Amino acid sequence: MKSLSELRALPHTSVSAIKTFVQCPRKYRLNYVDKVEFAFRPIALAIGTVWHDVLGHWLGSATTGSAATPEELRERLRTGIEAAVNADGPPVLFDDAEQNLAGTIDLASRMLDAFLREVVLPEKTLGIEVPFSLQLSDPDTGELLPVPLVGAMDAIVIEGGCRMIWELKTAKQRYSADQLCYDLQSTAYRLGAHDDGPIDVDVKLIVVTKARAPVVQVERLKGGLQAERDLQATAASVLRAVAAGVDHPIRGWACRGCPVAHACR
Numbered sequence: 529m530k531s532l533s534e535l536r537a538l539p540h541t542s543v544s545a546i547k548t549f550v551q552c553p554r555k556y557r558l559n560y561v562d563k564v565e566f567a568f569r570p571i572a573l574a575i576g577t578v579w580h581d582v583l584g585h586w587l588g589s590a591t592t593g594s595a596a597t598p599e600e601l602r603e604r605l606r607t608g609i610e611a612a613v614n615a616d617g618p619p620v621l622f623d624d625a626e627q628n629l630a631g632t633i634d635l636a637s638r639m640l641d642a643f644l645r646e647v648v649l650p651e652k653t654l655g656i657e658v659p660f661s662l663q664l665s666d667p668d669t670g671e672l673l674p675v676p677l678v679g680a681m682d683a684i685v686i687e688g689g690c691r692m693i694w695e696l697k698t699a700k701q702r703y704s705a706d707q708l709c710y711d712l713q714s715t716a717y718r719l720g721a722h723d724d725g726p727i728d729v730d731v732k733l734i735v736v737t738k739a740r741a742p743v744v745q746v747e748r749l750k751g752g753l754q755a756e757r758d759l760q761a762t763a764a765s766v767l768r769a770v771a772a773g774v775d776h777p778i779r780g781w782a783c784r785g786c787p788v789a790h791a792c793r
């Protein structure tokens with residue numbers, strides 16, 4: 529299997545690209561086709577990247593036999609956020625709740641403490657950021673889609689003697705029942721695991737909320753044939769729409785936090 533960067537260097541689509549198109553076709557075009565430079569980097573993106581790095585380090589310590597200490601993880605989180613915020617490129621835009629660097633580090637530290645209180649290190653970590661490339665087909669016609677869907681599973685672990693995929697998220701609030709039911713990402717993970725092990729692999733979603741008192745939501749996502757069909761139908765429809773030049777704007781609350789709004793006429 530190629531590395532994620534090698535897969536991304538080839539023509540492909542992704543769950544986030546599909547979700548972007550569904551949210552706003554104009555944003556998709558500006559971001560993925562025109563490749564307009566962002567006016568700012570949302571702080572949520574910076575937190576998400578560092579969060580995965582820190583938890584990846586923690587999960588990696590399951591294999592070495594000496595668990596990373598909370599102090600070590602907090603320090604990695606702090607330096608990671610500082611580096612992300614101070615990196616070259618467009619400035620970071622803070623949310624209302626995280627108005628500055630110190631507040632963001634404080635919030636992320638509380639989230640990490642909550643995570644470590646609630647989540648037990650698995651017996652073994654088989655892989656972190658495991659890349660996959662899915663050749664999807666249109667479920668109605670059977671026609672192969674013109675590009676593969678590429679992504680990376682956050683982690684594959686052995687937990688309770690079973691192989692499982694972990695999906696690690698941060699979010700403003702708990703996932704709703706509908707979000708859990710129709711999570712495209714976990715369906716892609718499950719399909720992505722087909723080439724790398726048993727087909728019937730569970731996905732465990734672990735969400736930590738960005739709140740004054742962070743909540744850790746742990747859910748086992750079973751998926752199913754309907755979810756897989758929905759992912760393929762959505763990907764096929766979006767790729768057809770992109771090829772046809774569909775790029776209308778969807779104006780609304782999301783425009784306020786849109787990093788390509790400066791190019792959206």
Ligand code: SF4
Binds near residue numbers: 554555556782792
């Ligand atoms: S500003 Fe609004 S309409 Fe324009 S691309 Fe962004 S989300 Fe879409």
